[in-house]
Amino acid sequence: MCADMKADIALLTKYSQPGPRYTSYPPAPHFAEDFGINQWRQEIIESQDPARPLSLYIHIPFCDTLCYYCGCNMVATQKYEKAMDYLAYLKREIDSIADLTNSSRPVVQLHWGGGTPTFLKAEEIRDLATHLRNRFNFAADAEVSVEVDPRGLLLEQVQALRESGFNRASLGVQDIDEKVQKAVNRVQPLSMIEEVYGWFRNEGFSSINLDLMTGLPHQTLDGYRTTLKEIVRLNPDRLAVFGYAHVPWMKKHQKLIIQSDLPNFETRMAMQDLILETLEKADYVHIGMDHFAKPEDELVKAQREKTLWRNFQGYTTHRHADIYAFGASSISQTEDVYAQNEKRPDAYQKLISENGLATVKGYRVTTDDKIRRDVITELMCDLSLSRSSIENRWNIDFDAYFADSLQRLEPLQADGLVEMDSNEIRVTVLGRLFLRNIAMSFDAYLNAPKQEAPRYSMTA
Numbered sequence: 006m007c008a009d010m011k012a013d014i015a016l017l018t019k020y021s022q023p024g025p026r027y028t029s030y031p032p033a034p035h036f037a038e039d040f041g042i043n044q045w046r047q048e049i050i051e052s053q054d055p056a057r058p059l060s061l062y063i064h065i066p067f068c069d070t071l072c073y074y075c076g077c078n079m080v081a082t083q084k085y086e087k088a089m090d091y092l093a094y095l096k097r098e099i100d101s102i103a104d105l106t107n108s109s110r111p112v113v114q115l116h117w118g119g120g121t122p123t124f125l126k127a128e129e130i131r132d133l134a135t136h137l138r139n140r141f142n143f144a145a146d147a148e149v150s151v152e153v154d155p156r157g158l159l160l161e162q163v164q165a166l167r168e169s170g171f172n173r174a175s176l177g178v179q180d181i182d183e184k185v186q187k188a189v190n191r192v193q194p195l196s197m198i199e200e201v202y203g204w205f206r207n208e209g210f211s212s213i214n215l216d217l218m219t220g221l222p223h224q225t226l227d228g229y230r231t232t233l234k235e236i237v238r239l240n241p242d243r244l245a246v247f248g249y250a251h252v253p254w255m256k257k258h259q260k261l262i263i264q265s266d267l268p269n270f271e272t273r274m275a276m277q278d279l280i281l282e283t284l285e286k287a288d289y290v291h292i293g294m295d296h297f298a299k300p301e302d303e304l305v306k307a308q309r310e311k312t313l314w315r316n317f318q319g320y321t322t323h324r325h326a327d328i329y330a331f332g333a334s335s336i337s338q339t340e341d342v343y344a345q346n347e348k349r350p351d352a353y354q355k356l357i358s359e360n361g362l363a364t365v366k367g368y369r370v371t372t373d374d375k376i377r378r379d380v381i382t383e384l385m386c387d388l389s390l391s392r393s394s395i396e397n398r399w400n401i402d403f404d405a406y407f408a409d410s411l412q413r414l415e416p417l418q419a420d421g422l423v424e425m426d427s428n429e430i431r432v433t434v435l436g437r438l439f440l441r442n443i444a445m446s447f448d449a450y451l452n453a454p455k456q457e458a459p460r461y462s463m464t465a
């Protein structure tokens with residue numbers, strides 16, 4: 006690791022502030038209830054450009070137990086029949102949208118997230134996957150991925166996933182230290198993680214991601230060094246290392262985490278350094294916010310070729326795909342619209358039974374939103390921005406249009422987080438740790454006077 010990569014604690018303290026993660030622009034708190042089922046149905050009908058591929062997302066909101074750090078939309082339950090009921094409604098929603106979709110549009114990406122998609126038993130996995138393939142036109146090389154909880158997983162579920170066309174898996178690990186695992190109510194010994202990882206490798210999954218987390222109770226620098234060593238030994242294709250966002254005012258169950266058990270700011274920052282150093286030595290490339298991949302990975306290739314994009318599914322190579330998302334709380338996206346489903350599974354099911362769709366909020370983006378979305382996304386994906394390419398694409402004078410933003414960037418430039426010349430704005434190596442702060446300079450909503458600001462997690 007080069008010397009300037011050592012994060013300066015004073016700088017991290019200075020820039021640690023609440024901020025969006027920019028999986029959408031504007032961020033989800035700006036979606037409004039005046040966009041509902043009728044608007045989403047109309048948008049699907051009017052946006053059937055056969056040249057635009059599709060990315061599908063399925064949300065399975067159920068989990069066996071509650072991880073105390075969880076920030077997802079989920080329901081902890083032991084009642085498996087709930088998932089059976091839910092699947093019936095999910096299939097109805099899939100039918101409603103498939104009926105409105107040009108059947109020639111290829112599905113290039115499918116992702117099952119949650120909650121815990123592997124809450125579904127092997128038979129239901131096959132049933133839901135078959136239903137999707139019957140209703141949509143999957144490309145032969147579609148990326149088909151699933152989030153996996155190693156606890157309680159059976160080999161037959163992995164085999165059902167593979168037989169159903171899944172080729173990528175993301176396993177939740179977070180930390181291998183038992184004391185940390187107990188404090189967050191997610192105990193999964195390393196031997197279990199290794200066994201499950203081996204199943205996915207043996208079944209021929211082409212890409213395996215492991216999710217880690219920092220900022221959990223009882224984490225120490227030494228403990229995390231061990232976690233990283235063991236994880237690197239497994240040799241996953243990708244790694245995502247998220248910082249725990251302690252937002253008990255939004256996620257009430259996070260009150261179960263004892264605040265005084267959380268590592269302090271200095272420890273978290275030292276862990277951040279350790280992650281960058283360890284993963285760089287292990288030949289992983291830092292993609293941007295929280296994500297790492299092997300040099301031959303297509304995300305790394307896309308970043309090099311400036312075709313990487315960012316959406317609700319994280320970093321993606323499918324910039325021009327419309328996202329059709331199914332299930333409670335899921336968010337769909339076309340070029341012009343974001344549409345979010347009802348979050349509570351029972352209420353979602355009621356809406357589906359009455360309307361076939363369950364949209365409760367959304368947002369139609371303005372031209373200004375699209376310009377800013379381009380700028381923010383390019384900065385977060387390419388780690389650089391060409392003023393002239395934005396000018397040509399949107400027919401604007403960049404410096405005049407973004408005069409306020411450029412002014413807001415000046416202190417970040419002075420602190421060495423960005424470099425600017427007459428055309429390019431570049432995120433420096435140090436600036437990679439402050440990507441959200443850099444992007445926030447271009448966020449018109451964040452910088453506009455308003456009555457009540459949405460509450461975001463901290464940027465560092």
Ligand code: SF4
Nearest residue numbers: 068071072075077120
């Ligand atoms: S398994 Fe995932 S979604 Fe479920 S409670 Fe744990 S972190 Fe949340």
